[in-house]
Amino acid sequence: SSVHYRIKRLEEEGIIKGYHAIVDPVKLGYDILAVSFIRSRYDPKSYERLSKALPKIPGIWAVYFLMGDTDYVVLIRAKNRSDLNRIVYELISMKDIERSDTRIVIERLKEDIAVPMD
Numbered sequence: 001s002s003v004h005y006r007i008k009r010l011e012e013e014g015i016i017k018g019y020h021a022i023v024d025p026v027k028l029g030y031d032i033l034a035v036s037f038i039r040s041r042y043d044p045k046s047y048e049r050l051s052k053a054l055p056k057i058p059g060i061w062a063v064y065f066l067m068g069d070t071d072y073v074v075l076i077r078a079k080n081r082s083d084l085n086r087i088v089y090e091l092i093s094m095k096d097i098e099r100s101d102t103r104i105v106i107e108r109l110k111e112d113i114a115v116p117m118d
Contacts, residue, residue, distance in 0.1 A: 022113070030077040032084050033105040036091060038072040039098045046096040047071075053094065059087040076102070 010016040025033075040046045047065070054063045054074060062075040074091070078084035084104070091100050 025077050029079050031080065032076075032078040033108065034076040034078065034084055034088075034102050035105065036072075036074040036076060036088070036100055036102040037070045038074060038091065038100050039069070040071045040096050041098045043096065050094070050096050053096075057087060057090055059083060 007016065038050075040050055050072065051063075051065065054060060054072065059076055059078055060074055061077045064073045065071065066073060076084065076087050078087060084102075088100070088102050091097060091102075
């Protein structure tokens with residue numbers, strides 16, 4: 001069918017990278033969503049070290065490298081405040097991080113991973 005052909009073509013072109021179940025993190029006990037804005041130290045190797053280290057920290061859900069005053073935005077999923085404290089402490093203990101500003105999300109207004117395919 002034409003739908004099957006289109007899906008196969010999108011997979012071959014790398015547009016469809018895989019298939020995943022969408023789970024509700026809150027129902028799995030991850031009640032806290034936090035966003036951490038990170039400024040790294042100015043060091044030529046800092047980017048390389050942080051880009052490898054940040055994604056490995058348990059509880060870090062996503063890491064984005066930015067242009068501008070903030071170098072990284074890190075999304076954190078935590079089960080409780082103690083769990084969040086552990087993650088934030090691990091962040092601020094890293095020698096390549098100059099400053100970290102972590103905010104707790106109080107309400108999810110939209111959270112959608114779908115990409116429009118016009």
